[in-house]
Amino acid sequence: MTGPAPFSVPRSLDEAPFLDLFDPGFQSDPEAVIRDLRSQSPVARTVLGATVLTRDGVQQVLRNRSAHSSLPNLVRLQGITEGPLYEMTAASLLAQEGDDHTRLRRLVSRSFTPRAADAHRPFMGRLVDELIASFSDRGRCEFMGEFADHYPVQVIAHLMGVPREDHHLFARWGDSLTHLLSLELSSHQEEVKSAQGQLFAYLSDLVALRRRRPEQDLVSELIVARDGEDKLDDRELMSLLGGLLFAGYDTTRNQLGVAMTIFAKRAAEWEALAARPDLAARAVDEVMRFNGVVSVVPRVATEDLQVGGYAIPAGTLLSLSLAAANRDPSVFTDPDRFDLDAPRPEVPISFGAGPHHCLGANLARAEMQEALPRLARAMPGLRVTERPQWRSPLGGIAGPLRLHLAFDPVPAG
Numbered sequence: 001m002t003g004p005a006p007f008s009v010p011r012s013l014d015e016a017p018f019l020d021l022f023d024p025g026f027q028s029d030p031e032a033v034i035r036d037l038r039s040q041s042p043v044a045r046t047v048l049g050a051t052v053l054t055r056d057g058v059q060q061v062l063r064n065r066s067a068h069s070s071l072p073n074l075v076r077l078q079g080i081t082e083g084p085l086y087e088m089t090a091a092s093l094l095a096q097e098g099d100d101h102t103r104l105r106r107l108v109s110r111s112f113t114p115r116a117a118d119a120h121r122p123f124m125g126r127l128v129d130e131l132i133a134s135f136s137d138r139g140r141c142e143f144m145g146e147f148a149d150h151y152p153v154q155v156i157a158h159l160m161g162v163p164r165e166d167h168h169l170f171a172r173w174g175d176s177l178t179h180l181l182s183l184e185l186s187s188h189q190e191e192v193k194s195a196q197g198q199l200f201a202y203l204s205d206l207v208a209l210r211r212r213r214p215e216q217d218l219v220s221e222l223i224v225a226r227d228g229e230d231k232l233d234d235r236e237l238m239s240l241l242g243g244l245l246f247a248g249y250d251t252t253r254n255q256l257g258v259a260m261t262i263f264a265k266r267a268a269e270w271e272a273l274a275a276r277p278d279l280a281a282r283a284v285d286e287v288m289r290f291n292g293v294v295s296v297v298p299r300v301a302t303e304d305l306q307v308g309g310y311a312i313p314a315g316t317l318l319s320l321s322l323a324a325a326n327r328d329p330s331v332f333t334d335p336d337r338f339d340l341d342a343p344r345p346e347v348p349i350s351f352g353a354g355p356h357h358c359l360g361a362n363l364a365r366a367e368m369q370e371a372l373p374r375l376a377r378a379m380p381g382l383r384v385t386e387r388p389q390w391r392s393p394l395g396g397i398a399g400p401l402r403l404h405l406a407f408d409p410v411p412a413g
Contacts, residue, residue, distance in 0.1 A: 010311040019044035019051055027393070030295075031336065034324045042308030049317035050310070051296075055325040055349060057308045058297075061318055063354035067299040070317060071095045071181075074298070078186040085196050089180060091239035093359060094247065101355055107225050107232055108240060108359070111218060117362040123158055124370040127151060132378045136409060140385065143403040144257055147375075152252035155367055156245060161210070161217030166202075170245060173199045177246035182396035196242065203241050207234070248360045252367055254293040254391070254399025259372060261400065262287060262338060264384045269340050274376035280369040282340055287368075288326070289348035290338045293398045295323040297352060325349045379407035 017040050019033070020026060026033045034053060037044050042054040052058050061067045072095050080086045089095055093104055110116070131150055135141040153171045154164075162170060176195035179188040206219055214220040222237055232240065263270040273279050297320045305312040312318065326348045327335035333342065351358040358364070376382075388400040 010306050011309060013043070013045055013050055013310050013312060013316070016043050016045040016050065016310055017041050019046050021046055021048070030323070031327065034321065035327075035336075038324060038328070043310045046319065048319065050307075050312060051319040051321055051324075052307055053321055053324040054308060055328040055331045055346070058320045058322065058325040058349060059353050061299055061305070061307060061320055062297070062349075062352055062356065064305065065098065065355060066301065066303040066305065067318060068097050068302050069095050069356060070298040070300045073300060074183075075180065075185065078183075079189065080185065083193075084200065085180075085193050087235070088196060088200070088239050088242055091235055092243040092247075093240065094243060094356070097355075103230065104232075104236065104240070105355075105359070107230065108222060111221050111225070112359050112362060114362045114366075117366040120155065120159060120363075121366055121370055124155055124367055125374070127154055127158075128371050128374045132374065136378050137412075139409040140404070140406045143260055143405050144253070144400055145402070148253045148256045148403075151256070151371060152364075152367055153245075153249045155363075156249055159218045159363075160206070160241065160244075161215050161219055162206070169198075169202065170249075174245050174249040177242070178250040178397065180246055181250075182392075184392065199242055199245065200238055203238055207237065244360065247358075248364065250397055251293055252364045254397055255288065255364075256368060256371060257388075257400045257403050258291050258293055258398070259283075259287045259368070260375070260382070260403060260405060261384065261388060262291060263376070264382045264405065266338060267382075269338070270376050270382050271380070272340060273373055274380065277373035279340055280373050281365070282344075283372055284365055284368045285344065285347055286338060286340055286342075287372075288350040289332070289344070290326070291398075292322055292326060292348065292350035294350065294396070295398065296321055322349055322352075378410060379405070380410065381406075381408035383407070 017037055019037060038053040042052065042057050044051045044053060052061060071092070072090055075086060075089050080089070093101065096104055128151065131147050135146050141147065149171060153174055154167045157167045157170045173195040176188070176191045177199070179185050179192050185192065207223065210217070210220045210223055214223070219241065222232060222240065225232060263273070273283050299318045299320060301312050301314050301316045301318060303314050329335050331346050332344060351361040383406050384404065385406045386404040389402040391397065391399050391401055
């Protein structure tokens with residue numbers, strides 16, 4: 001079923017079906033619960049506000065400039081109301097709205113185009129091959145610790161012009177800063193503050209160096225980025241670089257881990273990807289549609305809205321279910337099936353839409369497109385050997401903490 005048509009007269013949110021986010025049934029099988037609710041209504045009521053369950057509804061809210069990012073609210077609710085960490089969060093692209101957001105995107109967007117991302121593909125390919133070589137002859141690996149923890153953060157550090165010997169520092173800071181996007185920030189405040197302070201001290205020195213001696217790297221590009229007489233000030237530059245680390249590293253790392261769990265259950269798809277690297281782009285999109293690591297995006301309605309036939313009062317917290325949107329049967333045929341050959345007329349909405357469409361989407365796609373076919377060729381017969389350890393559901397980003405894999409080693413030569 002595709003769900004009922006929107007009501008001609010907006011209904012009160014109180015009339016929407018209720019979604020109990022803490023119900024064990026929802027926790028154990030969220031897809032089944034969402035599938036049932038979506039057949040009744042495009043919007044569900046929750047104790048926090050409302051959840052939007054259709055692709056059209058999610059896109060509508062993401063594109064509505066009256067629906068603002070809730071990141072500053074989330075940080076304040078967890079006790080961060082002032083100081084460098086709050087200032088970095090408030091100045092980030094994820095938190096900016098309106099003209100301020102438009103201005104920042106205009107200044108930096110040329111550094112994140114498909115062409116800009118493609119320029120780094122040779123480095124990505126070499127790095128993937130190097131990381132695979134460290135475990136390929138064993139026929140087994142702990143994928144997160146031996147590959148995913150290293151690959152995306154080294155790509156980001158490379159983009160910034162950070163020396164190879166310092167890449168491990170960015171990995172450590174990235175691990176801590178990812179709590180900014182979670183409901184666990186309050187219990188990690190000191191760790192996150194320390195990481196932010198160390199990162200900004202490092203970046204401050206790097207920016208000063210690049211002002212004196214520019215290189216072919218992202219920091220140098222952003223220092224000179226201009227729109228007429230407008231340019232980034234130091235606070236904006238630091239927040240943008242810090243945001244790139246905490247928003248870009250952890251999502252890609254975990255999406256790669258999730259991809260391996262998906263393909264380990266689908267030998268035919270894994271073999272097809274190994275034989276046909278031209279499937280890389282489709283494989284990345286299908287992985288993110290089927291099981292994206294960011295399943296929900298929160299927004300706050302700053303004005304009264306109408307979504308899916310319901311009146312949404314100003315001040316309502318809207319949880320936009322990317323997971324539901326990416327399996328909406330009105331858009332995707334057989335949406336609960338993972339299939340690299342299925343015609344998918346729409347790309348997944350995992351990178352968002354509208355003003356806050358992920359700035360690093362082209363980079364993340366390029367990273368995964370370079371990695372997955374190489375992994376498929378090097379790791380035939382892929383299988384999971386131990387039950388994966390998964391991140392806390394309060395972490396904001398899903399994914400395995402540990403992922404033990406086995407495969408059939410490819411003979412040398």
